[in-house]
Amino acid sequence: MLESNGVFIRDIASPTFSGAVNTSPNFRRYQNFTANITISDDVALDYYIFSTNASGTWSNISTIDISGATYSASEQANISVARGSPVCWLYYANDTSGNMNGTMNGTYTINKNTTAL
Numbered sequence: 579m580l581e582s583n584g585v586f587i588r589d590i591a592s593p594t595f596s597g598a599v600n601t602s603p604n605f606r607r608y609q610n611f612t613a614n615i616t617i618s619d620d621v622a623l624d625y626y627i628f629s630t631n632a633s634g635t636w637s638n639i640s641t642i643d644i645s646g647a648t649y650s651a652s653e654q655a656n657i658s659v660a661r662g663s664p665v666c667w668l669y670y671a672n673d674t675s676g677n678m679n680g681t682m683n684g685t686y687t688i689n690k691n692t693t694a695l
Contacts, residue, residue: 592679593619593671597650605665605686610654613667615681618648622674628653630667661688 595615602611617626623644629636632655639655657665664687670680 589621589673589675589677591620591673592677593617593623593673594679595669595671595681598681600667600686605657605688607657607660607688610656611665611667611686612652612654613669614650614652615669616648616650617644617669617671619671619673619677620647622647623649624672624674626651626672627670628655628667629670630655630665632657632659632665632667634659634663657688659688663688 595617597614597616599614600611601614602609605611611632613628613630617623623646625641625643626649627638628640628651629638631637640653642651651669655667659665664685666685668680670678672678
C-alpha cells in the first residue's frame with residue numbers, strides 16, 4: 579500500500595518480467611543451463627519461484643526472498659531428460675502487496691543425449 583496525502587492507495591499491479599535469456603553453451607542432457615530474467619514492480623518485490631521441467635516433471639527448484647523494485651534473477655538446473663525432449667523454465671514473482679505473476683520463457687529441445695568427450 580502507498581500513502582498519498584493520508585490516503586492509502588492499493589497496489590494492484592503485478593510484477594513484470596524482461597530480458598529473459600538462457601545462457602547455456604551446451605543445452606544437452608547432463609549439463610546445467612542458466613535461466614536469467616529481470617523482475618520489476620511499481621512498489622516492492624517480495625520473492626520469486628523458479629520452476630523447470632528439466633528433470634522430466636515440473637518442479638519448483640527454488641524460492642528466493644528478494645527486495646527492491648527491480649531484481650536480476652539467475653537460476654541453474656541440470657538437464658536429465660533425453661534427446662528430443664522439450665525443456666522449459668519459468669519464474670513466478672510476488673510483490674509485497676500479494677500480487678503474483680508468472681512467465682513462460684521458451685521451450686528448448688535437447689539436441690544430444692551426452693556431452694562430447
